[in-house]
């Protein structure tokens with residue numbers, strides 16, 4: 371099985387690096403959700419647009435947005 375974000379070998383949907391990035395994306399959303407009234411999709415868009423987002427998290431967010439289409 372291949373990672374959904376890159377071509378690395380993965381045990382599940384994501385490789386180790388993207389799995390970690392995904393976990394932190396989800397974790398941060400929990401905080402955002404309480405601080406601001408944002409939807410999951412709005413939040414993902416913010417991640418993609420934010421120049422300070424790490425490359426891994428950005429790739430995960432882009433992937434999740436594409437999956438929604």
Ligand SMILES: [Zn+2]
Nearest residue numbers: 373376385388
């Ligand atoms: Zn990956």
